[in-house]
Amino acid sequence: MIDDIIKIAKEAGSVIKDGFGKNFNIEFKTNETNLVTDIDKASEKLITDFVKKNYPSHKILAEESGESGSNSDYLWVIDPLDGTTNFAHGIPIFSVSIGLQKNGQTIAGVVYDVMRDVLYSAELGGGAFANGKKLHVSKNDKLGRSVLVTGFPYNIAENPDNALEKFAALTKVARAVRRLGSAAIDLCYVASGVFDGFWEVYLHPWDVCAGKLIVEEAGGLVTDFEGKRIDIFSQKFLASNSAVHNSIINILEKN
Ligand code: IPD
Ligand code: CA
Ligand code: CA
Numbered sequence: 001m002i003d004d005i006i007k008i009a010k011e012a013g014s015v016i017k018d019g020f021g022k023n024f025n026i027e028f029k030t031n032e033t034n035l036v037t038d039i040d041k042a043s044e045k046l047i048t049d050f051v052k053k054n055y056p057s058h059k060i061l062a063e064e065s066g067e068s069g070s071n072s073d074y075l076w077v078i079d080p081l082d083g084t085t086n087f088a089h090g091i092p093i094f095s096v097s098i099g100l101q102k103n104g105q106t107i108a109g110v111v112y113d114v115m116r117d118v119l120y121s122a123e124l125g126g127g128a129f130a131n132g133k134k135l136h137v138s139k140n141d142k143l144g145r146s147v148l149v150t151g152f153p154y155n156i157a158e159n160p161d162n163a164l165e166k167f168a169a170l171t172k173v174a175r176a177v178r179r180l181g182s183a184a185i186d187l188c189y190v191a192s193g194v195f196d197g198f199w200e201v202y203l204h205p206w207d208v209c210a211g212k213l214i215v216e217e218a219g220g221l222v223t224d225f226e227g228k229r230i231d232i233f234s235q236k237f238l239a240s241n242s243a244v245h246n247s248i249i250n251i252l253e254k255n
Helices: 002-019 038-054 084-088 163-173 183-191 205-217 245-254
Strands: 026-028 035-037 059-062 066-068 074-082 095-102 105-113 118-123 128-130 147-150 176-178 197-201 221-223 236-240
Touching (some): 002 038, 002 095, 002 105, 035 084, 038 059, 038 095, 074 084, 074 183, 074 205, 095 183, 095 205, 105 183, 105 205, 118 183, 128 183, 147 163, 147 183, 163 176, 163 197, 183 205, 183 236
Parallel strands (some): 059 074, 147 176, 147 197
Antiparallel strands (some): 059 066, 074 095, 105 118, 118 128, 221 236
């Protein structure tokens, strides 16, 4: 099935690339910071139509259309365009993220970094790859030498979860902290050893389903902010090379 996921992620990527920088309609979801474009919807329709046609018995959880399909052991978890704000404002950092679960366990994940044309993929127990090249997390074990990445929820103005305090505290102790705007790409960069760690509060299953498996298959660790194992429905999300995991947790716990 991984070949099918790769094929449809790339097709969705072409739709997004064709739309980038053109005129597209933008709507607000919960507020003026939370956007959805025609292109998000077109990408999602392409992917969900593909699943419905080729795997009619499977269930789907997709960001823009929610749950569809009948009960099944298989669940497709789809973010048709991760990084919509970047896309809408002409910043070329966004992706398509598709995870496939069987009985609640992610067995395959694909993230397509559209503008860099890099396809990240992983199958459970089979390693993680970028355009076919095997991925490994970084080996660095010093927080002071770490480059980290994070993101902020759309409800940050009302959110009680100290996202800015955590950001400030880690910025003071790490070599650098970045904010790219696509959680799926953030996770793939952890898997690639570019970033040593990534954390964020209030993520959604479609942001992380594929990327979590890609990090784990590249040798990384994904937990909540207390170091507990999590599933894709967890809202507190820490992914790292595992060597700096506890040092990041120490800072997150205090802020
Ligand atoms: C968002 C991006 C962003 C993260 C937000 C997500 P979207 O997804 O992944 O990096 O900080 O929390 O909601 O809305 O562009 O699909
Ligand atoms: Ca997303
Ligand atoms: Ca999205």
